[in-house]
């Protein structure tokens with residue numbers, strides 16, 4: 001660390017802020033990383049045992065270079081933190097061939113020239129009997145997919161950041177932001193901190209952050225359910241890939257068993273309702289939700305006992321086009337925003353940490369993030 005290195009305040013150490021802290025501190029910045037809660041907490045977007053990593057990206061082939069770089073950085077963080085974070089187990093997208101997600105993964109694989117297999121229903125039943133397919137359905141297999149561990153990922157990135165000299169300020173809510181002649185003054189717990197640059201990574205708390213006023217991020221509730229496996233060995237990552245299931249009766253993400261007991265599903269077809277604030281996150285889901293999730297499991301995942309053994313709720317920030325906001329904060333100097341990851345940001349977090357460090361240290365990045373520029377929504381925004 002040198003005296004001329006920038007002083008940087010990061011607001012929010014979910015996975016995105018934690019990765020930014022790691023990357024910035026590794027390049028010698030003086031990092032203060034604030035969070036209102038503790039590392040790996042379960043009120044925001046970065047907890048809940050498992051996350052999907054995929055390379056054939058239904059959200060668009062333009063993400064593939066970012067995903068490849070993220071993969072390398074996940075391995076670098078594993079080496080630096082001494083933690084196992086990513087297990088490659090392959091990834092399935094299952095449904096009727098005309099489902100939009102099936103068409104999207106085939107398009108992405110073609111455009112980016114990515115390895116894949118397409119299995120008809122009987123081939124899929126033979127290889128992956130954990131899933132029940134209708135006779136006209138197919139399974140698309142992405143070999144470069146896997147499962148991530150969110151809580152150790154956040155802790156690992158924060159430990160690595162601290163090792164490079166970052167100050168991790170947990171349970172310190174940043175309540176005030178003021179632009180100064182040379183940067184920003186942030187106030188947390190009544191104490192002022194003067195920095196050269198501000199990095200805003202508040203996830204679903206974005207609507208509550210004054211400097212982000214005018215950017216369209218909505219906090220939404222995402223509910224995850226765990227179902228006990230009749231044969232746990234058949235549902236571990238060595239036999240069960242991650243999956244995105246599309247069916248006329250239900251849609252969900254499915255995660256292999258990591259705790260020795262249960263498979264996680266995140267239902268998509270039951271809706272992700274808006275939240276006034278992540279601080280108002282409800283605990284658990286109602287009976288109707290549990291029954292509907294059980295019906296989906298009974299119909300499509302025959303190896304699971306169709307009654308949830310655990311239900312947990314999380315908050316995530318969504319943008320109108322479901323692509324994140326990454327770049328300079330419109331209408332302000334020396335401020336970078338990374339938020340609104342819209343349900344698919346975890347796997348990409350290390351590369352967005354690298355991009356945050358590029359933007360702070362040199363004002364630009366070689367990664368192509370033009371489509372994620374917050375200014376696409378900020379026309380006419382007057383902040384000062």
Ligand SMILES: Cc1cc2nc3c(=O)[nH]c(=O)nc-3n(C[C@H](O)[C@H](O)[C@H](O)COP(=O)(O)OP(=O)(O)OC[C@H]3O[C@@H](n4cnc5c(N)ncnc54)[C@H](O)[C@@H]3O)c2cc1C
Nearest residue numbers: 012014015016035036044045046052174203341345346347
């Ligand atoms: C249930 C669920 C399943 C998902 N599944 C996948 C998946 O399989 N694969 C995938 O790639 N992505 C997935 N996602 C999306 C991914 O997890 C998120 O995009 C990612 O975790 C977003 O991280 P974040 O750092 O932006 O937000 P968060 O993790 O919510 O972090 C924001 C942090 O900011 C802090 N903060 C806010 N305001 C302040 C303040 N004023 N002062 C101090 N601290 C503040 C909060 O306390 C919080 O810790 C999923 C999301 C959810 C919720």
